[in-house]
Amino acid sequence: xxxxxxxSAYRRFFSRYSAGMGGRLTGCVAALVLVCSCHPAAAAEAxxxxxxxxxxxxxxxxxxxxxYVGCFDGxxxxxxxxxxxxxxxVKSGGPVYSCPAVLGGKVFxxxxxxxxxCLNAKTGQTVWEFQAGDxxxxxxxxxxxxxxxxxxxxxxxxxxxxTGAEKWEYDVQHADFYSTxxxxxxxxxVGGQEPNMLxxxxxxxxxxxxxxxxxxxxxxxxxxxxxxxxxxETGSVRCLDKKTGAAVWEFDMPGMVLAxxxxxxxxxxxxxxxxxxxxxxxxTGTELWEYETGGVINSSPAVTSxxxxxxxxxxxxxxxxxxxxxxxxxxxxxxxxxxxxxxVDGAVFIGSFDDTFYCLPAAAGDFGSWPMFRHDCAxxxxxxxxxxxxxxxxxxxxxxxxxxxxxxxVLAKSSMGKKLINLYYTYGGQLGKLCGRYPLAGRTAxxxxxxxxxxxxxxxx
Numbered sequence: 001x002x003x004x005x006x007x008s009a010y011r012r013f014f015s016r017y018s019a020g021m022g023g024r025l026t027g028c029v030a031a032l033v034l035v036c037s038c039h040p041a042a043a044a045e046a047x048x049x050x051x052x053x054x055x056x057x058x059x060x061x062x063x064x065x066x067x068y069v070g071c072f073d074g075x076x077x078x079x080x081x082x083x084x085x086x087x088x089x090v091k092s093g094g095p096v097y098s099c100p101a102v103l104g105g106k107v108f109x110x111x112x113x114x115x116x117x118c119l120n121a122k123t124g125q126t127v128w129e130f131q132a133g134d135x136x137x138x139x140x141x142x143x144x145x146x147x148x149x150x151x152x153x154x155x156x157x158x159x160x161x162x163t164g165a166e167k168w169e170y171d172v173q174h175a176d177f178y179s180t181x182x183x184x185x186x187x188x189x190v191g192g193q194e195p196n197m198l199x200x201x202x203x204x205x206x207x208x209x210x211x212x213x214x215x216x217x218x219x220x221x222x223x224x225x226x227x228x229x230x231x232x233e234t235g236s237v238r239c240l241d242k243k244t245g246a247a248v249w250e251f252d253m254p255g256m257v258l259a260x261x262x263x264x265x266x267x268x269x270x271x272x273x274x275x276x277x278x279x280x281x282x283x284t285g286t287e288l289w290e291y292e293t294g295g296v297i298n299s300s301p302a303v304t305s306x307x308x309x310x311x312x313x314x315x316x317x318x319x320x321x322x323x324x325x326x327x328x329x330x331x332x333x334x335x336x337x338x339x340x341x342x343x344v345d346g347a348v349f350i351g352s353f354d355d356t357f358y359c360l361p362a363a364a365g366d367f368g369s370w371p372m373f374r375h376d377c378a379x380x381x382x383x384x385x386x387x388x389x390x391x392x393x394x395x396x397x398x399x400x401x402x403x404x405x406x407x408x409x410v411l412a413k414s415s416m417g418k419k420l421i422n423l424y425y426t427y428g429g430q431l432g433k434l435c436g437r438y439p440l441a442g443r444t445a446x447x448x449x450x451x452x453x454x455x456x457x458x459x460x461x
Contacts (some may be wrong), residue, residue, distance in 0.1 A: 012208025020342050046331070047347065047359045048084035052077075054095075056351020058109075059300075060338040063102040063121065067342075067349050069357060070096025070109055072396070076117065077357070078124060081347065084359060088124035092117065099180075099339075101147075108147055108159070110136030114159075118164060132157065143183035148190075149180075150177030150405040156190060158205060165169035167370070170198075178214075180220040180260075182228075184242075189228050197230060211245040213238055215404035219300070220261040222268075228267055231257035237270055237278075239285060247286035253278065259340075260300040263310075267322070269308055271297030277310055277318070279325060289325035293318060300340040302348075304306075307350050307363050312335030316351055318365055328363050334363060392435065392446045399453045408457045 067089060072095045078087040094112030101108045106127060107119040112135045126143040126187035133153030138147045146167065147159045155172045155176055172192055179191030187208060188200045196213035199204065215234030219283040222229040227248060228240045232254050239248040242336045255273035262269045266286065268280040279288045295314030302309045307328060310318040313336045319328040337353030342349045348360040393399055411417030431453045435442035 004307070023208070032217060045361070047361055050077075050079060050084045050086070050357040052355050055335065055353040055355055057338040057353065058096050058351065059099040060342045060349045060351065060357075061100040061102045061107075062342045062349055065329055066117040067357075067359075068100040068102055068109075068119070068121070069339075069349075069351055069353075070098060070100065070111070072096070072401070074111065076109055076111075076119070076124075077098070077109075077345065078121075081344070081349070081359070084357075090117070090119060090124045090126075090156040094135070097137040101140045103140045103142045104161070108140040108142055108149075109162075110149060110151075110211055112137065114153075116147070116150070116159070116164075118147075118161075130157070130159055130164045130166070138178055139180040139182050141188075141374065146202070148181045148183060148188055149201075150179065150181065150190060152177070154186070156181065156200070156205075158188075170200055170205045170207070172198075176220040178216075182221045182223045184223040187242075189222060189223055189242075191223040191230060196232070196246060197221070197228075197240065199228075200240075203428055209245040210249075212242065218258060222261050222263045224263040227282075228409070229261045229263050229282070231259060231261055231270055232258045233257060233274075235272070237268060237280065237285070239268075239282070251278075251280055251285040251287065255296075258298045262301045262303045262408065264303045265305070269303050269322075270300060271301065271310055271312075273297065275312070275314075277301065277308065277320060277321070277325070279308075291318075291320055291325040291327065295336070298338050300343045302343045304362070309341040309343055309362070311339060311341065311352075312348060313337070315352070315354075317341065317348065317358070319348075319358065321351050331358070331360055333358065339455060389449065392442065392449055399450065402453050402456055 048203060048359045052071050054071050058070035065081050067081045070076050074092045074094055074096060076090040076092060076096060080087055091111050092111035098110035105121050106119055107121050111114045113359045114132050114134055114136060116130040116136055120127055132151035132446050139148040140147050142161055144449055145161050147161050150156045154172050158167045160167060164191050178194055181190040183202055186202050188202050190198050192198060196217045197211045202210055211230050213230060217230050217233040218233055219231040226242050226243050230238050235253045235256055241248060253272045253274060257272050259271045263282055266282045268282050271277045273354060275293050275295055277291045281288060287333040293312040293314055295312045297312050299311035303322060306322055308322050311317050315333050315335055317331045317337055321328055331350035333354050335352045337352050338350050338418040346362050351357045386439060389400060389403055413421060435445050435449050
């Protein structure tokens with residue numbers, strides 16, 4: 001089958017439009033808006049692929065003709081976007097779920113080794129490093145000369161983007177931070193566990209408001225106009241007043257919500273563990289359409305002016321018509337797709353759990369002009385898989401660290417382990433609701449989990 005976009009044509013477009021970006025693009029986007037007119041395509045075939053030695057669950061960033069992405073083995077890659085050839089590789093000390101932000105010739109990305117890295121975008125050379133008190137799985141937001149990054153040490157840090165020096169920190173004291181912050185109009189919006197949604201002053205870190213969203217907010221807020229849109233783990237999308245945090249509307253979904261909403265042209269696009277992609281009216285929350293994939297969705301959508309691109313745990317990347325929800329094409333990878341696509345200049349960049357990174361042609365004609373988006377990244381990757389364990393054992397239980405190590409060092413390195421993780425995502429939401437509905441089931445699951453943790457610990461050591 002011929003590629004939908006000939007490689008030579010793709011390179012011409014990419015060279016033409018990427019040269020002037022100057023590193024001003026922040027990656028790991030939940031909403032990527034390309035101003036373009038698009039025409040459907042029948043199917044997708046990869047323009048290029050890169051075979052790594054571990055899964056990709058981080059979402060990529062694309063800037064100035066290069067693709068930046070983290071890998072499960074701790075690698076941070078820079079690829080030539082036109083042909084996929086590696087430009088540089090930096091090894092961190094732990095799995096990388098964090099999505100890179102690229103700004104001013106620098107790449108900002110976190111790692112499970114508790115470090116936020118600032119790297120030279122051209123060479124990969126370290127500019128500075130910041131050591132947090134625990135794992136960093138969220139993604140950095142960069143705005144007005146500062147980097148905002150949450151950590152599992154229950155703190156949100158504000159750092160000087162040039163030096164890495166800490167300006168302020170906000171301590172929630174009793175819950176981990178998973179959500180990637182959104183920065184708009186001098187305020188930082190970030191989801192959490194208790195409280196579920198925070199608004200802080202970007203300069204001082206002072207709390208402006210906090211609200212109980214009815215469940216953990218592990219996803220990234222989308223800030224558009226006067227409103228903040230969030231996905232709530234318990235199964236809903238909420239629209240809040242940006243100034244006060246007051247609820248405007250709520251849309252309930254059958255499963256869990258572990259992906260971030262994308263808001264564009266008066267519509268909200270989001271996926272859930274019920275395997276569906278939803279399109280809602282941004283003003284009212286009314287459902288406009290839905291499309292069912294073959295697996296749980298943890299991927300946040302990338303939305304152009306005419307299409308929605310999203311990954312699923314059924315191993316596929318989907319391109320849907322943004323107006324109708326009809327499938328334009330899908331591409332089958334060899335593993336679960338947790339990360340979110342980046343769509344730039346006619347190309348869709350996405351990693352898979354099959355240890356492969358893909359460049360796919362976008363819908364024919366979907367080249368766009370300059371990409372326009374805010375930095376907004378879902379908490380993607382297998383790090384999301386401990387929601388049920390946290391609920392059963394408690395968020396402060398030390399067994400969770402053992403479970404994370406088992407996932408990182410054992411499960412994700414074998415094909416059987418990857419299948420088990422996939423089953424968890426497929427049925428984890430249903431199990432969680434079952435345990436909540438029937439206390440005996442919850443107590444039994446908790447007992448079994450505690451019994452198996454010592455055995456898991458032996459397999460690690």
